[in-house]
Amino acid sequence: MLKRDYLLNTIKNIFSLYGFNAIETPSIENMEVLNGKYGDEGDKLIFRILNSGNFTEGIEKTDIKTISNIRTKISKKGLRYDLTVPFARFVSMNRDKITLPFKRYQIQKVWRADRPQRGRYREFYQCDVDYIGTKSIICENEIINLVFSVFNKFQIEDSIIKVNNRKILAGISEVFNFQNKFDEFCIIIDKIDKIGLEKINQEFVKINLSKDSINQINKILLLKGSNQEKLDYIKKVLVKSKIGKEGILEIEKLMKLTSKFEFDLSLARGLSYYTSSIFEVVLKDKNLGSICGGGRYDDLTEIFGYKNISGVGISFGIERIYEIMEERNLFPNNLDQSNDVLISYLSENYIGKSLEIANTLREKNIKVDVYSENNKLKKQLQYANKNNIPFVIIIGEEEIKSKLYTLKNMKDGTQKNLSIDEIISKVSR
Protein backbone atom coordinates (compact mmCIF):
# COMPACT_ATOMS: atom_id res chain seq x y z
CA MET A 1 0.00 0.00 0.00
CA LEU A 2 2.86 2.33 0.84
CA LYS A 3 4.55 1.58 -2.42
CA ARG A 4 1.32 1.86 -4.37
CA ASP A 5 0.66 5.23 -2.74
CA TYR A 6 4.13 6.38 -3.64
CA LEU A 7 3.52 5.36 -7.23
CA LEU A 8 0.11 7.02 -7.40
CA ASN A 9 1.19 10.18 -5.63
CA THR A 10 4.20 10.63 -7.86
CA ILE A 11 2.08 10.18 -10.94
CA LYS A 12 -0.63 12.52 -9.63
CA ASN A 13 1.98 15.10 -8.89
CA ILE A 14 3.33 15.01 -12.42
CA PHE A 15 -0.17 15.06 -13.88
CA SER A 16 -0.94 18.25 -12.03
CA LEU A 17 2.37 19.77 -13.08
CA TYR A 18 1.11 19.34 -16.63
CA GLY A 19 -2.13 21.08 -15.73
CA PHE A 20 -4.49 18.12 -15.37
CA ASN A 21 -7.11 17.96 -12.63
CA ALA A 22 -8.73 14.84 -11.24
CA ILE A 23 -12.23 13.64 -11.93
CA GLU A 24 -14.01 10.41 -11.08
CA THR A 25 -16.85 8.56 -12.75
CA PRO A 26 -18.97 5.68 -11.39
CA SER A 27 -17.75 2.09 -11.59
CA ILE A 28 -21.04 0.93 -13.05
CA GLU A 29 -22.18 1.93 -16.50
CA ASN A 30 -25.17 0.94 -18.59
CA MET A 31 -24.31 -1.86 -20.98
CA GLU A 32 -25.09 0.25 -24.03
CA VAL A 33 -22.34 2.63 -22.97
CA LEU A 34 -19.82 -0.20 -22.77
CA ASN A 35 -20.86 -2.47 -25.63
CA GLY A 36 -19.23 -2.26 -29.01
CA LYS A 37 -16.40 0.08 -27.99
CA TYR A 38 -13.61 -2.42 -27.49
CA GLY A 39 -14.02 -4.81 -30.41
CA ASP A 40 -15.58 -8.26 -30.34
CA GLU A 41 -13.06 -9.68 -27.88
CA GLY A 42 -13.44 -6.68 -25.63
CA ASP A 43 -17.21 -7.09 -25.41
CA LYS A 44 -16.77 -10.60 -24.08
CA LEU A 45 -14.47 -9.32 -21.35
CA ILE A 46 -16.95 -6.88 -19.83
CA PHE A 47 -18.20 -7.87 -16.39
CA ARG A 48 -21.97 -7.82 -16.45
CA ILE A 49 -24.15 -7.12 -13.45
CA LEU A 50 -27.27 -9.20 -13.02
CA ASN A 51 -30.43 -7.10 -12.88
CA SER A 52 -31.89 -6.57 -9.44
CA GLY A 53 -35.27 -8.02 -8.55
CA ASN A 54 -36.84 -10.62 -10.75
CA PHE A 55 -34.26 -10.78 -13.50
CA THR A 56 -36.10 -13.56 -15.34
CA GLU A 57 -38.93 -11.19 -16.16
CA GLY A 58 -39.44 -10.72 -19.87
CA ILE A 59 -37.47 -13.75 -21.00
CA GLU A 60 -39.32 -15.59 -23.78
CA LYS A 61 -38.94 -19.28 -24.47
CA THR A 62 -37.27 -18.48 -27.77
CA ASP A 63 -34.58 -16.48 -25.97
CA ILE A 64 -33.27 -19.52 -24.18
CA LYS A 65 -31.67 -20.80 -27.36
CA THR A 66 -29.33 -17.86 -27.75
CA ILE A 67 -27.14 -16.78 -24.90
CA SER A 68 -26.72 -13.25 -26.20
CA ASN A 69 -30.48 -12.68 -26.06
CA ILE A 70 -30.71 -13.79 -22.47
CA ARG A 71 -27.64 -11.79 -21.55
CA THR A 72 -29.00 -8.51 -22.76
CA LYS A 73 -32.31 -9.16 -20.99
CA ILE A 74 -30.99 -10.15 -17.59
CA SER A 75 -28.12 -7.69 -17.41
CA LYS A 76 -28.47 -4.02 -18.28
CA LYS A 77 -25.43 -2.77 -16.39
CA GLY A 78 -21.75 -3.63 -16.26
CA LEU A 79 -18.45 -2.68 -14.66
CA ARG A 80 -16.36 -0.26 -16.66
CA TYR A 81 -13.71 -1.81 -18.90
CA ASP A 82 -11.55 1.26 -19.17
CA LEU A 83 -11.70 4.93 -18.23
CA THR A 84 -11.77 6.49 -21.67
CA VAL A 85 -15.25 5.44 -22.72
CA PRO A 86 -16.93 6.47 -19.46
CA PHE A 87 -15.01 9.73 -19.77
CA ALA A 88 -16.43 10.30 -23.25
CA ARG A 89 -19.90 9.63 -21.85
CA PHE A 90 -19.22 12.05 -19.00
CA VAL A 91 -18.11 14.79 -21.37
CA SER A 92 -21.15 14.33 -23.61
CA MET A 93 -23.55 14.41 -20.71
CA ASN A 94 -21.97 17.43 -19.08
CA ARG A 95 -21.22 19.41 -22.21
CA ASP A 96 -23.10 22.41 -20.86
CA LYS A 97 -20.77 22.61 -17.85
CA ILE A 98 -17.49 21.80 -19.51
CA THR A 99 -15.36 24.37 -21.27
CA LEU A 100 -13.46 22.96 -24.20
CA PRO A 101 -10.68 22.12 -24.57
CA PHE A 102 -11.00 20.10 -21.40
CA LYS A 103 -8.28 18.10 -19.74
CA ARG A 104 -8.45 15.77 -16.80
CA TYR A 105 -6.76 12.84 -15.16
CA GLN A 106 -8.55 9.89 -13.69
CA ILE A 107 -7.14 7.17 -11.45
CA GLN A 108 -9.70 4.47 -10.83
CA LYS A 109 -10.21 0.76 -11.00
CA VAL A 110 -11.36 -1.01 -14.13
CA TRP A 111 -12.50 -4.62 -14.52
CA ARG A 112 -11.97 -7.23 -17.18
CA ALA A 113 -13.57 -10.67 -17.12
CA ASP A 114 -10.36 -12.36 -18.17
CA ARG A 115 -8.47 -15.23 -16.60
CA PRO A 116 -5.92 -13.58 -14.37
CA GLN A 117 -2.21 -14.34 -14.80
CA ARG A 118 1.13 -12.66 -14.44
CA GLY A 119 0.93 -8.92 -14.98
CA ARG A 120 -2.75 -9.26 -15.60
CA TYR A 121 -5.64 -8.99 -13.22
CA ARG A 122 -9.41 -9.03 -13.23
CA GLU A 123 -9.42 -5.77 -11.34
CA PHE A 124 -6.73 -3.15 -11.76
CA TYR A 125 -6.08 0.55 -11.67
CA GLN A 126 -5.72 2.67 -14.72
CA CYS A 127 -4.29 6.17 -14.67
CA ASP A 128 -5.60 8.11 -17.58
CA VAL A 129 -4.80 11.59 -18.78
CA ASP A 130 -6.87 12.94 -21.62
CA TYR A 131 -7.42 16.09 -23.60
CA ILE A 132 -10.77 16.48 -25.21
CA GLY A 133 -12.08 19.08 -27.63
CA THR A 134 -8.83 19.93 -29.37
CA LYS A 135 -7.10 18.61 -32.46
CA SER A 136 -3.81 20.33 -31.73
CA ILE A 137 -0.69 18.20 -32.04
CA ILE A 138 0.64 20.08 -29.02
CA CYS A 139 -1.42 17.66 -26.92
CA GLU A 140 0.47 14.69 -28.30
CA ASN A 141 3.70 16.52 -27.60
CA GLU A 142 2.66 17.27 -24.02
CA ILE A 143 1.65 13.68 -23.46
CA ILE A 144 5.01 12.43 -24.68
CA ASN A 145 6.79 14.84 -22.37
CA LEU A 146 4.57 13.81 -19.49
CA VAL A 147 5.29 10.12 -20.04
CA PHE A 148 8.95 10.97 -20.16
CA SER A 149 8.71 12.87 -16.87
CA VAL A 150 6.98 9.96 -15.17
CA PHE A 151 9.49 7.30 -16.16
CA ASN A 152 12.41 9.59 -15.47
CA LYS A 153 11.07 10.12 -11.98
CA PHE A 154 10.78 6.36 -11.49
CA GLN A 155 14.23 5.82 -12.96
CA ILE A 156 12.93 3.34 -15.48
CA GLU A 157 15.48 4.32 -18.05
CA ASP A 158 14.95 1.74 -20.74
CA SER A 159 11.39 2.80 -21.49
CA ILE A 160 10.66 3.72 -25.06
CA ILE A 161 7.71 5.75 -26.26
CA LYS A 162 6.52 4.31 -29.52
CA VAL A 163 4.30 6.42 -31.72
CA ASN A 164 2.39 5.63 -34.86
CA ASN A 165 -0.67 6.97 -36.58
CA ARG A 166 -3.78 4.98 -37.42
CA LYS A 167 -4.26 7.16 -40.51
CA ILE A 168 -1.00 5.83 -41.88
CA LEU A 169 -2.16 2.29 -41.23
CA ALA A 170 -5.48 3.15 -42.87
CA GLY A 171 -3.47 4.51 -45.80
CA ILE A 172 -1.67 1.19 -46.07
CA SER A 173 -4.96 -0.68 -46.10
CA GLU A 174 -6.16 1.64 -48.84
CA VAL A 175 -3.08 1.28 -50.99
CA PHE A 176 -3.11 -2.51 -50.72
CA ASN A 177 -6.87 -2.61 -50.95
CA PHE A 178 -8.09 -4.31 -47.81
CA GLN A 179 -9.94 -1.51 -46.00
CA ASN A 180 -12.64 -3.95 -44.93
CA LYS A 181 -10.06 -5.94 -42.94
CA PHE A 182 -8.53 -2.92 -41.25
CA ASP A 183 -9.38 -3.90 -37.64
CA GLU A 184 -7.99 -7.41 -38.11
CA PHE A 185 -4.91 -5.93 -39.73
CA CYS A 186 -4.26 -3.76 -36.66
CA ILE A 187 -4.62 -6.68 -34.28
CA ILE A 188 -2.25 -8.80 -36.38
CA ILE A 189 0.59 -6.33 -36.73
CA ASP A 190 0.29 -5.45 -33.06
CA LYS A 191 1.63 -8.94 -32.35
CA ILE A 192 4.83 -8.66 -34.35
CA ASP A 193 7.11 -8.35 -31.33
CA LYS A 194 5.48 -11.28 -29.67
CA ILE A 195 5.06 -13.94 -32.34
CA GLY A 196 7.42 -12.78 -35.08
CA LEU A 197 7.13 -11.94 -38.72
CA GLU A 198 6.49 -15.43 -40.07
CA LYS A 199 3.43 -16.10 -37.98
CA ILE A 200 2.15 -12.65 -38.77
CA ASN A 201 2.42 -13.39 -42.45
CA GLN A 202 0.42 -16.57 -41.95
CA GLU A 203 -2.30 -14.46 -40.41
CA PHE A 204 -2.12 -12.02 -43.32
CA VAL A 205 -2.77 -14.92 -45.66
CA LYS A 206 -5.86 -15.78 -43.62
CA ILE A 207 -7.33 -12.34 -44.26
CA ASN A 208 -6.62 -12.76 -47.99
CA LEU A 209 -3.72 -10.42 -48.56
CA SER A 210 -1.82 -11.13 -51.74
CA LYS A 211 1.80 -12.28 -51.65
CA ASP A 212 2.90 -9.07 -53.22
CA SER A 213 1.08 -6.98 -50.61
CA ILE A 214 2.54 -9.06 -47.81
CA ASN A 215 6.06 -8.54 -49.15
CA GLN A 216 5.60 -4.81 -49.37
CA ILE A 217 3.98 -4.61 -45.95
CA ASN A 218 6.87 -6.65 -44.52
CA LYS A 219 9.28 -4.04 -45.81
CA ILE A 220 7.30 -1.34 -44.06
CA LEU A 221 7.07 -3.22 -40.79
CA LEU A 222 10.77 -4.03 -40.75
CA LEU A 223 11.94 -0.50 -41.52
CA LYS A 224 15.01 0.45 -39.55
CA GLY A 225 16.67 3.78 -39.09
CA SER A 226 15.75 7.22 -37.88
CA ASN A 227 12.22 8.54 -37.60
CA GLN A 228 12.92 10.74 -40.62
CA GLU A 229 14.12 7.82 -42.73
CA LYS A 230 11.03 5.80 -41.92
CA LEU A 231 8.86 8.79 -42.72
CA ASP A 232 10.54 9.31 -46.08
CA TYR A 233 9.93 5.70 -47.01
CA ILE A 234 6.28 5.54 -46.00
CA LYS A 235 5.63 8.85 -47.77
CA LYS A 236 6.47 7.23 -51.08
CA VAL A 237 4.22 4.26 -50.36
CA LEU A 238 1.24 6.40 -49.50
CA VAL A 239 1.40 9.10 -52.20
CA LYS A 240 -1.97 8.06 -53.52
CA SER A 241 -3.76 7.80 -50.18
CA LYS A 242 -5.41 10.94 -48.89
CA ILE A 243 -5.85 9.62 -45.38
CA GLY A 244 -2.32 8.23 -45.38
CA LYS A 245 -0.92 11.63 -46.24
CA GLU A 246 -2.90 13.20 -43.41
CA GLY A 247 -1.30 10.79 -40.97
CA ILE A 248 2.14 11.55 -42.33
CA LEU A 249 1.54 15.25 -41.93
CA GLU A 250 0.58 14.76 -38.28
CA ILE A 251 3.68 12.73 -37.53
CA GLU A 252 5.80 15.34 -39.30
CA LYS A 253 4.34 18.10 -37.15
CA LEU A 254 5.02 16.08 -34.03
CA MET A 255 8.60 15.40 -35.10
CA LYS A 256 9.16 19.12 -35.34
CA LEU A 257 8.10 19.52 -31.70
CA THR A 258 9.91 16.59 -30.12
CA SER A 259 12.29 13.78 -30.85
CA LYS A 260 11.65 11.86 -27.66
CA PHE A 261 9.67 9.12 -29.36
CA GLU A 262 10.30 6.26 -31.72
CA PHE A 263 8.21 6.26 -34.87
CA ASP A 264 7.17 2.64 -35.16
CA LEU A 265 5.13 1.58 -38.15
CA SER A 266 4.37 -1.79 -36.60
CA LEU A 267 2.52 -0.21 -33.69
CA ALA A 268 -1.24 -0.64 -34.05
CA ARG A 269 -3.08 -1.10 -30.70
CA GLY A 270 -6.05 -3.38 -30.33
CA LEU A 271 -8.79 -1.01 -29.21
CA SER A 272 -10.97 -0.05 -32.11
CA TYR A 273 -11.78 3.55 -31.17
CA TYR A 274 -8.39 5.09 -31.97
CA THR A 275 -8.35 7.05 -35.21
CA SER A 276 -5.09 8.97 -35.42
CA SER A 277 -1.99 9.16 -33.20
CA ILE A 278 -1.33 6.06 -31.13
CA PHE A 279 1.21 5.59 -28.35
CA GLU A 280 2.65 2.76 -26.43
CA VAL A 281 5.43 2.61 -23.88
CA VAL A 282 7.49 -0.56 -23.68
CA LEU A 283 10.72 -1.61 -22.03
CA LYS A 284 13.66 -2.39 -24.26
CA ASP A 285 14.11 -6.05 -23.54
CA LYS A 286 11.10 -7.01 -21.54
CA ASN A 287 8.23 -9.13 -22.66
CA LEU A 288 5.71 -7.88 -20.17
CA GLY A 289 3.60 -6.15 -22.76
CA SER A 290 3.12 -2.42 -22.75
CA ILE A 291 3.17 -0.38 -19.57
CA CYS A 292 1.37 2.58 -21.11
CA GLY A 293 -0.94 2.90 -24.05
CA GLY A 294 -3.12 5.49 -25.64
CA GLY A 295 -4.00 7.50 -28.66
CA ARG A 296 -6.30 9.95 -30.35
CA TYR A 297 -9.96 9.20 -30.90
CA ASP A 298 -12.05 11.45 -33.10
CA ASP A 299 -15.49 9.94 -32.80
CA LEU A 300 -15.82 8.61 -29.30
CA THR A 301 -18.26 11.23 -27.99
CA GLU A 302 -20.30 11.05 -31.16
CA ILE A 303 -21.89 7.79 -30.01
CA PHE A 304 -23.19 9.75 -27.03
CA GLY A 305 -24.55 12.45 -29.29
CA TYR A 306 -21.71 14.96 -29.16
CA LYS A 307 -20.16 15.44 -32.57
CA ASN A 308 -16.83 16.66 -33.85
CA ILE A 309 -15.02 16.34 -30.59
CA SER A 310 -11.51 14.96 -30.83
CA GLY A 311 -9.73 13.62 -27.80
CA VAL A 312 -6.31 12.25 -27.07
CA GLY A 313 -4.96 10.54 -24.02
CA ILE A 314 -2.78 7.89 -22.51
CA SER A 315 -3.21 5.35 -19.78
CA PHE A 316 -0.55 4.16 -17.35
CA GLY A 317 -0.65 0.51 -16.35
CA ILE A 318 0.37 0.97 -12.79
CA GLU A 319 0.21 -2.69 -11.75
CA ARG A 320 2.83 -3.46 -14.36
CA ILE A 321 4.93 -0.45 -13.44
CA TYR A 322 4.70 -1.64 -9.83
CA GLU A 323 6.04 -5.06 -10.77
CA ILE A 324 8.94 -3.58 -12.68
CA MET A 325 9.83 -1.22 -9.84
CA GLU A 326 9.68 -4.10 -7.39
CA GLU A 327 11.78 -6.36 -9.59
CA ARG A 328 14.43 -3.69 -10.06
CA ASN A 329 14.33 -2.41 -6.52
CA LEU A 330 13.50 1.10 -7.61
CA PHE A 331 11.22 2.05 -4.74
CA PRO A 332 12.87 4.52 -2.36
CA ASN A 333 13.75 2.73 0.87
CA ASN A 334 12.62 5.56 3.13
CA LEU A 335 8.97 4.87 2.43
CA ASP A 336 8.33 3.27 5.78
CA GLN A 337 5.63 5.12 7.64
CA SER A 338 6.47 4.03 11.15
CA ASN A 339 5.49 6.38 13.92
CA ASP A 340 8.13 8.38 15.75
CA VAL A 341 7.12 7.40 19.23
CA LEU A 342 4.88 5.07 21.22
CA ILE A 343 3.49 6.14 24.54
CA SER A 344 3.10 3.23 26.92
CA TYR A 345 1.68 3.36 30.40
CA LEU A 346 1.77 1.04 33.35
CA SER A 347 -1.66 1.63 34.75
CA GLU A 348 -5.01 2.91 33.56
CA ASN A 349 -4.54 5.83 35.95
CA TYR A 350 -1.96 7.30 33.60
CA ILE A 351 -4.04 7.18 30.41
CA GLY A 352 -5.09 10.81 30.82
CA LYS A 353 -1.50 11.93 31.16
CA SER A 354 -0.49 9.78 28.17
CA LEU A 355 -3.08 11.36 25.94
CA GLU A 356 -2.06 14.82 27.13
CA ILE A 357 1.58 14.15 26.25
CA ALA A 358 0.52 12.65 22.92
CA ASN A 359 -1.30 15.84 21.99
CA THR A 360 1.62 18.01 23.03
CA LEU A 361 3.96 16.02 20.80
CA ARG A 362 1.51 16.00 17.91
CA GLU A 363 1.38 19.77 18.01
CA LYS A 364 5.11 19.61 17.41
CA ASN A 365 4.47 17.47 14.32
CA ILE A 366 5.65 14.24 15.86
CA LYS A 367 3.87 11.03 14.86
CA VAL A 368 2.58 9.51 18.07
CA ASP A 369 0.95 6.19 18.76
CA VAL A 370 -0.66 5.64 22.15
CA TYR A 371 -0.94 2.03 23.21
CA SER A 372 -4.60 1.15 23.26
CA GLU A 373 -4.83 -1.50 25.92
CA ASN A 374 -3.69 -1.75 29.49
CA ASN A 375 -1.27 -4.59 28.83
CA LYS A 376 2.00 -5.52 30.41
CA LEU A 377 4.93 -3.32 29.54
CA LYS A 378 6.46 -6.31 27.82
CA LYS A 379 3.56 -6.41 25.37
CA GLN A 380 3.78 -2.72 24.73
CA LEU A 381 7.48 -2.89 23.93
CA GLN A 382 6.89 -5.87 21.66
CA TYR A 383 4.31 -3.82 19.85
CA ALA A 384 6.78 -0.97 19.37
CA ASN A 385 9.37 -3.38 18.15
CA LYS A 386 7.15 -5.03 15.59
CA ASN A 387 5.93 -1.72 14.28
CA ASN A 388 9.42 -0.28 13.97
CA ILE A 389 8.74 2.56 16.33
CA PRO A 390 12.15 3.96 17.32
CA PHE A 391 11.21 5.51 20.69
CA VAL A 392 8.93 4.53 23.55
CA ILE A 393 7.85 6.86 26.34
CA ILE A 394 7.10 4.92 29.49
CA ILE A 395 4.70 6.45 32.01
CA GLY A 396 4.51 5.01 35.50
CA GLU A 397 4.32 6.14 39.08
CA GLU A 398 7.85 7.55 39.28
CA GLU A 399 7.44 9.46 36.03
CA ILE A 400 4.22 11.09 37.17
CA LYS A 401 5.82 12.18 40.44
CA SER A 402 9.04 13.55 38.97
CA LYS A 403 7.52 14.85 35.70
CA LEU A 404 10.54 13.27 34.04
CA TYR A 405 9.42 10.57 31.65
CA THR A 406 11.36 7.51 30.62
CA LEU A 407 12.37 7.67 26.98
CA LYS A 408 13.60 4.35 25.67
CA ASN A 409 15.56 4.13 22.45
CA MET A 410 14.49 0.87 20.85
CA LYS A 411 17.52 0.59 18.60
CA ASP A 412 20.25 0.51 21.21
CA GLY A 413 18.12 -0.20 24.29
CA THR A 414 19.27 2.86 26.24
CA GLN A 415 16.84 4.92 28.27
CA LYS A 416 16.81 8.25 30.08
CA ASN A 417 14.45 10.23 32.26
CA LEU A 418 13.68 13.47 30.46
CA SER A 419 11.30 16.42 30.58
CA ILE A 420 8.69 16.79 27.84
CA ASP A 421 10.74 19.51 26.13
CA GLU A 422 13.83 17.34 26.13
CA ILE A 423 11.82 14.46 24.70
CA ILE A 424 10.49 16.67 21.93
CA SER A 425 13.96 17.70 20.83
CA LYS A 426 15.23 14.13 21.02
CA VAL A 427 12.38 12.59 19.04
CA SER A 428 11.86 15.20 16.31
CA ARG A 429 13.43 14.36 13.04
Next chain:
RNA sequence: GUGGUUGUAGUUCAGUUGGUUAGAACGCCUGAUUGUGGUUCAGGAGGUCGCCGGUUCGAGUCCGGUCUUCCACCCCA
Protein backbone atom coordinates in the same frame (compact mmCIF):
# COMPACT_ATOMS: atom_id res chain seq x y z
C1' G B 1 -13.65 -19.11 -24.22
C1' U B 2 -9.37 -23.36 -24.89
C1' G B 3 -5.38 -26.37 -22.51
C1' G B 4 -2.79 -27.33 -18.08
C1' U B 5 -1.94 -26.67 -12.74
C1' U B 6 -2.81 -25.91 -7.41
C1' G B 7 -5.56 -26.52 -2.70
C1' U B 8 -3.01 -29.97 4.19
C1' A B 9 -1.97 -25.37 11.04
C1' G B 10 -2.00 -18.06 10.94
C1' U B 11 2.07 -18.46 6.75
C1' U B 12 5.44 -21.40 3.55
C1' C B 13 5.45 -26.30 2.63
C1' A B 14 6.42 -32.15 3.78
C1' G B 15 3.16 -36.43 4.00
C1' U B 16 5.93 -43.40 1.04
C1' U B 17 2.06 -48.79 -3.14
C1' G B 18 -4.39 -46.46 0.49
C1' G B 19 -3.05 -48.53 6.88
C1' U B 20 -2.69 -46.64 14.08
C1' U B 21 -2.81 -40.46 17.10
C1' A B 22 -1.50 -35.92 9.81
C1' G B 23 4.27 -33.42 10.52
C1' A B 24 8.35 -29.39 9.98
C1' A B 25 9.93 -24.38 9.81
C1' C B 26 8.43 -19.64 10.81
C1' G B 27 4.56 -17.05 13.38
C1' C B 28 1.26 -17.07 17.84
C1' C B 29 0.51 -17.88 23.39
C1' U B 30 2.75 -18.81 28.50
C1' G B 31 6.95 -18.77 31.60
C1' A B 32 12.41 -17.89 32.89
C1' U B 33 12.09 -11.36 33.84
C1' U B 34 5.10 -8.76 38.79
C1' G B 35 8.55 -1.63 35.23
C1' U B 36 11.79 -3.51 29.74
C1' G B 37 11.35 -5.35 23.55
C1' G B 38 14.52 -7.15 19.77
C1' U B 39 18.76 -12.36 21.25
C1' U B 40 18.50 -17.13 24.23
C1' C B 41 16.09 -21.23 26.88
C1' A B 42 11.70 -24.29 28.64
C1' G B 43 6.75 -25.36 27.65
C1' G B 44 1.82 -24.79 25.07
C1' A B 45 -2.27 -23.89 21.75
C1' G B 46 -3.61 -24.37 16.85
C1' G B 47 -6.17 -28.84 11.21
C1' U B 48 -13.93 -30.45 8.78
C1' C B 49 -6.54 -32.24 4.72
C1' G B 50 -11.11 -26.57 -0.45
C1' C B 51 -16.35 -28.44 -0.88
C1' C B 52 -19.92 -32.47 -2.37
C1' G B 53 -20.42 -37.38 -3.69
C1' G B 54 -18.27 -42.39 -4.93
C1' U B 55 -14.82 -46.90 -4.46
C1' U B 56 -12.87 -49.52 0.06
C1' C B 57 -12.80 -53.17 6.14
C1' G B 58 -10.07 -48.44 5.93
C1' A B 59 -9.14 -42.22 1.91
C1' G B 60 -4.96 -36.35 3.04
C1' U B 61 -3.62 -40.35 -0.62
C1' C B 62 -7.79 -43.54 -5.71
C1' C B 63 -12.34 -41.97 -8.97
C1' G B 64 -16.31 -38.21 -10.49
C1' G B 65 -18.26 -33.39 -9.95
C1' U B 66 -17.70 -28.44 -8.20
C1' C B 67 -15.14 -24.20 -6.45
C1' U B 68 -10.27 -21.96 -5.89
C1' U B 69 -4.94 -20.70 -7.10
C1' C B 70 -1.34 -20.10 -10.58
C1' C B 71 0.48 -20.73 -15.77
C1' A B 72 0.03 -20.82 -21.23
C1' C B 73 -3.25 -19.44 -25.42
C1' C B 74 -6.94 -15.78 -27.31
C1' C B 75 -6.89 -10.77 -26.07
C1' C B 76 -5.14 -6.83 -23.15
C1' A B 77 -2.78 -2.38 -18.89
